[in-house]
Amino acid sequence: MHNFEFVKPSNIADAVQAMASEGAQALSGGQTLLPTMKQRLAQPETLVSLTAIPEMQGVCMGEGGLHIGAATTHATVAQEAASLYPGLAALAGGIGDPMVRNRGTVGGSVANNDPAACYPSAVLASGATVVTNTRKIAADDYFQGMFTTALEEGEIITSVIFPVPAKSAYVKFNQPASRFALTGVFVAQFDTGVRVAVTGASNNGVFRWAEAEAALSKDFSAAALAGLSVDASEMINDLHGTAAYRANLVKVLTGRAVTAAR
Amino acid sequence: MPKDTGIGASSKRREDVRFLTGVGNYTDDLSLHAQTHAVMVRSTVAHGRIVKIDTARAAAMPGVLAVFTGEDFAAVGGNPAGWLINSRDGTPMREPKRPVLAHGKVRHVGDAYAAIIAETYAQAKDAAQALSDDTQIEELPAIVDMKAALADASNRVHDEIPDNLCFDWGWIEDNRAAVDAAMQAAPHKVTLELTNNRLVPNAMEPRASIGEYFPGTGDYKLTTTSQNPHLTRLLIAAFVMGIPENKLQVVAPDVGGGFGSKIYHYGEEALVLAAAKRLGRPVRWTAERTESFLSDAHGRDHVTKIELGCTKEGDILAIRTETHANVGAYLSNFSTATPTFLHGTLMSGPYKVPHVYVNVKAVFTNTAPVDAYRGAGRPEATYSLERVIDMMARELGLDPFEVRRRNLLTPDQFPYQSPVGLMYDTGNYQATLDKAVELGDVAGFEARRAASAAKGKLRGMGLSTWIEACGIAPSNLVGILGSRVGLYDAATVRVNATGNISVMVGAHSHGQGHETVFAQVVAEKLGIPESSVEIVHGDTAKIPFGMGSYGSRSLAVCGSAMDRAMDKIIAKGKKIAAHMLEAAEGDISFADGKFSVAGTDKAKTFGEIAFSAYVPHNYPLETLEPGLEETAFYDPANFTYPAGAYICEVEVDPDTGRVEVASFTCADDFGNVMNPMIVEGQVHGGVGQGIGQALLENTTYDENGQLLTGSFMDYAMPRADDVPFYTVDASCATPCTHNPLGVKGCGEAGAIGSPPAVINAVIDALHRGGITHVKHIDMPVSPGRVWQAINA
Numbered sequence A: 001m002h003n004f005e006f007v008k009p010s011n012i013a014d015a016v017q018a019m020a021s022e023g024a025q026a027l028s029g030g031q032t033l034l035p036t037m038k039q040r041l042a043q044p045e046t047l048v049s050l051t052a053i054p055e056m057q058g059v060c061m062g063e064g065g066l067h068i069g070a071a072t073t074h075a076t077v078a079q080e081a082a083s084l085y086p087g088l089a090a091l092a093g094g095i096g097d098p099m100v101r102n103r104g105t106v107g108g109s110v111a112n113n114d115p116a117a118c119y120p121s122a123v124l125a126s127g128a129t130v131v132t133n134t135r136k137i138a139a140d141d142y143f144q145g146m147f148t149t150a151l152e153e154g155e156i157i158t159s160v161i162f163p164v165p166a167k168s169a170y171v172k173f174n175q176p177a178s179r180f181a182l183t184g185v186f187v188a189q190f191d192t193g194v195r196v197a198v199t200g201a202s203n204n205g206v207f208r209w210a211e212a213e214a215a216l217s218k219d220f221s222a223a224a225l226a227g228l229s230v231d232a233s234e235m236i237n238d239l240h241g242t243a244a245y246r247a248n249l250v251k252v253l254t255g256r257a258v259t260a261a262r
Numbered sequence B: 001m002p003k004d005t006g007i008g009a010s011s012k013r014r015e016d017v018r019f020l021t022g023v024g025n026y027t028d029d030l031s032l033h034a035q036t037h038a039v040m041v042r043s044t045v046a047h048g049r050i051v052k053i054d055t056a057r058a059a060a061m062p063g064v065l066a067v068f069t070g071e072d073f074a075a076v077g078g079n080p081a082g083w084l085i086n087s088r089d090g091t092p093m094r095e096p097k098r099p100v101l102a103h104g105k106v107r108h109v110g111d112a113y114a115a116i117i118a119e120t121y122a123q124a125k126d127a128a129q130a131l132s133d134d135t136q137i138e139e140l141p142a143i144v145d146m147k148a149a150l151a152d153a154s155n156r157v158h159d160e161i162p163d164n165l166c167f168d169w170g171w172i173e174d175n176r177a178a179v180d181a182a183m184q185a186a187p188h189k190v191t192l193e194l195t196n197n198r199l200v201p202n203a204m205e206p207r208a209s210i211g212e213y214f215p216g217t218g219d220y221k222l223t224t225t226s227q228n229p230h231l232t233r234l235l236i237a238a239f240v241m242g243i244p245e246n247k248l249q250v251v252a253p254d255v256g257g258g259f260g261s262k263i264y265h266y267g268e269e270a271l272v273l274a275a276a277k278r279l280g281r282p283v284r285w286t287a288e289r290t291e292s293f294l295s296d297a298h299g300r301d302h303v304t305k306i307e308l309g310c311t312k313e314g315d316i317l318a319i320r321t322e323t324h325a326n327v328g329a330y331l332s333n334f335s336t337a338t339p340t341f342l343h344g345t346l347m348s349g350p351y352k353v354p355h356v357y358v359n360v361k362a363v364f365t366n367t368a369p370v371d372a373y374r375g376a377g378r379p380e381a382t383y384s385l386e387r388v389i390d391m392m393a394r395e396l397g398l399d400p401f402e403v404r405r406r407n408l409l410t411p412d413q414f415p416y417q418s419p420v421g422l423m424y425d426t427g428n429y430q431a432t433l434d435k436a437v438e439l440g441d442v443a444g445f446e447a448r449r450a451a452s453a454a455k456g457k458l459r460g461m462g463l464s465t466w467i468e469a470c471g472i473a474p475s476n477l478v479g480i481l482g483s484r485v486g487l488y489d490a491a492t493v494r495v496n497a498t499g500n501i502s503v504m505v506g507a508h509s510h511g512q513g514h515e516t517v518f519a520q521v522v523a524e525k526l527g528i529p530e531s532s533v534e535i536v537h538g539d540t541a542k543i544p545f546g547m548g549s550y551g552s553r554s555l556a557v558c559g560s561a562m563d564r565a566m567d568k569i570i571a572k573g574k575k576i577a578a579h580m581l582e583a584a585e586g587d588i589s590f591a592d593g594k595f596s597v598a599g600t601d602k603a604k605t606f607g608e609i610a611f612s613a614y615v616p617h618n619y620p621l622e623t624l625e626p627g628l629e630e631t632a633f634y635d636p637a638n639f640t641y642p643a644g645a646y647i648c649e650v651e652v653d654p655d656t657g658r659v660e661v662a663s664f665t666c667a668d669d670f671g672n673v674m675n676p677m678i679v680e681g682q683v684h685g686g687v688g689q690g691i692g693q694a695l696l697e698n699t700t701y702d703e704n705g706q707l708l709t710g711s712f713m714d715y716a717m718p719r720a721d722d723v724p725f726y727t728v729d730a731s732c733a734t735p736c737t738h739n740p741l742g743v744k745g746c747g748e749a750g751a752i753g754s755p756p757a758v759i760n761a762v763i764d765a766l767h768r769g770g771i772t773h774v775k776h777i778d779m780p781v782s783p784g785r786v787w788q789a790i791n792a
């Protein structure tokens, strides 16, 4: 790890100002950024810690749904959202291990947009809104491919607002080594229709499976998926699974998520 | 009633108190005055010619004290292979020099070609990056695939070895024609090609070494993560550095796991010693996890074709194998013994097979060296054999349990001379199989299968009846077979004046629990409390000599030495007692910690005798030296032959290909068991590693020789929820006939017997589920591979 400066602002305005300095980078739970720095793959000059800003903490119901401060840990979401949005709480409770869940945050996960991360599927399937220091970004506009988002340089996610579906479930199939999602599917049933978001599978990062959404909006049962298939040519092909295998998982897991939805 | 102390008691592991409370003493915990930090500069390409290393910029960086390159070690020796193998045509194996730092060429990703010594670790790291940037390496095509390596004579890992072949070994070559004829004549023949996947050992503690040099005396001290400090000293002294053995102390303090990877001497150990001398300051190095992945000796990596000839009734007539064994870029110390004498000699398993022939071609590639890893050669043999026997049963429509019963050796057939050179002393393979069938509730399988089916899962059961050879010996025989070391061990039993005991043992404990078990053995024999016995290991300055711990040898070999030393203590004690009790020596007997005169109530306690030996006021000084300390070296007469039967049940999810191990039952024969709890723990660990190999662990190099599974993000280690609660039994014991404790060794069993049981269970599940086109799936049987096999 290279040397760096460290600041820990206590409000968003100070954080924004700190982020404006040359080579500054936001630090939330550090579960992605710190290992990268240890491997000398990232060398920020200043780390701007976001974990001491009260407005960026906590889980509560509010306008538009469930508001989660960007610096809220996975462990907190798992606990505090359990009765408010069980599908989301279960997702948070299945990330990594207790150490990761007690450090890692929703904002860090959504900002990083790892193609195998869990949260992006919930954000997209919920039709959530990513709130930053400058604007509100709809989930459908936010994710732009692997590790790529609509965030501008220096922009800070302050919270995420999740509309709460009538029923939902996230089913994750572990990559055997990392236990990130080899493929994960989040199914959310709203009065207005069903949204299905898939993580871990596509070369283009998290995506919505439109055919499944249409079929499930008519008939919310695993059987409704019978004739459908996912185009394997878009899927990731790596050590842990071929593209065809991932395409199969998308379908199998979507069916299981529908069955499990509460 | 279970005992609560001594042999057979489940005494709690005394070492765990310090390990679990964070007061262990590992190499990296040591902090020395004026210490400096070494960082190795490692190749990022698999194969390349070193054109130029410009050290100027790195050497001038802040805090940098020294830069070493291969040039600095060009004049000293290389790290040798410990076992000479001759090819079928009688020519000796090809042995390229393995230098301290790569010189001229780099031969695998992670091959260290330079080292930086600096005041701080961060400074050394910065300079290492700079040196890497200032090094010109002309990249050459990487040699990764073994068969391609043999086929292309123009592309060579070592310029002087034209076809990348280390040796082409036949075992037993004289039997080859007879085996071919038997195979030809067999009414049925089964052929299976399989891969025994390469594994990264991944000890929890990475390798670490600290070198010190004392200019006043010219002495060196190496503190290092070693499974056998004396061997490391010998290799450094006699082969690599030429430091006289009596000027080099090697200490292996607490070591956090090895699984074989810390048996060997590595270049970093020589480097820190040389650097300490040049700088006159201690030099420390600790591997980062990435370095462990890249530079620890890996395990397994065999590609095998096994053929089995049999009758239609399932009698095995002949077995023939052809194996390509990857030795990587250099010969690690036991790399040539592992695929040969630890593998070929096991190829008839616990069965009566008239004809067996094993051929092994060891191949150099641009990958990390490959050497012994928990089980070492024996898991490879067992896997090939147990898979092909299952396949035979399936092809003939026979029950896999019955097929094994038909071929297992029976108790009346011991001692048994196998067709591949071993003399099994004792065993009862029917007993362990019966026990496994009982404990594994084979009778209830169908009901469990139906319950799994109701959940949409395919359930299968797999069996493996395995044997291994531990405590490799005797020295004179292994010498004839090519070993360059002896395979005895040594122990000193020092009875202190106050009656407590220090035992200096050549075995090394790096997690196994020797400090507890060896103390139990001593306490039992001398009739004193376990707490009065201290086991000292891991320091060449404290212990007489030793060959360390590997191959499940510690108790069978070093424990026997300890037993012999205690015999000497007791014999001397009798002399002292005879004098003190004014009786004839022949009338003194020793039992329960007391020396007594036969037929009387006259007796002296062990403590009284010890005190008298050190305060010899009433003592036969004319005929007997004072003191009570004895050393014994023990060279076993034969290997020991643990064996057992393992039954695995799995559930396969046909939609995702995911395999879950539902149950695992082990019935083992380890001979006499000194501490049942520790034995059970060893089996748990071994089976866990075996399940890891079967389902999860894979080491993948791409065609450029880059390690794709170079971190825990991609290399899947087994975790607690990947394994079931095990059923473990060691009650079917046939004590070893040739060592004093009657012990056989239990350290590797689990890793040897379990992989085929898991894979047999997976194939069984698929077949019972109607998926009969799948004959075999290579390990690791990952969900993706299973799904692909199902949908092929």
Ligand SMILES: Cc1cc2nc3c(=O)[nH]c(=O)nc-3n(C[C@H](O)[C@H](O)[C@H](O)COP(=O)(O)OP(=O)(O)OC[C@H]3O[C@@H](n4cnc5c(N)ncnc54)[C@H](O)[C@@H]3O)c2cc1C
Pocket (backbone or CB within 6 Å): A025, A026, A027, A028, A029, A030, A031, A032, A033, A034, A050, A070, A071, A094, A095, A096, A097, A100, A103, A104, A105, A106, A107, A108, A109, A111, A112, A114, A116, A117, A118, A119, A155, A156, A157, A158, A178, A179, A180, A181
């Ligand atoms: C062992 C392990 C297992 C894991 N398993 C899983 C898993 O199963 N599923 C899963 O989804 N994830 C997993 N993760 C990742 C984990 O969820 C991380 O917490 C997450 O990816 C990043 O969150 P963080 O708070 O740690 O972010 P950090 O590491 O602090 O930051 C990550 C990136 O986001 C930026 N950033 C952080 N916060 C903000 C913000 N508010 N606004 C703008 N940019 C910001 C940072 O600058 C950085 O570039 C695992 C991680 C580890 C170490």
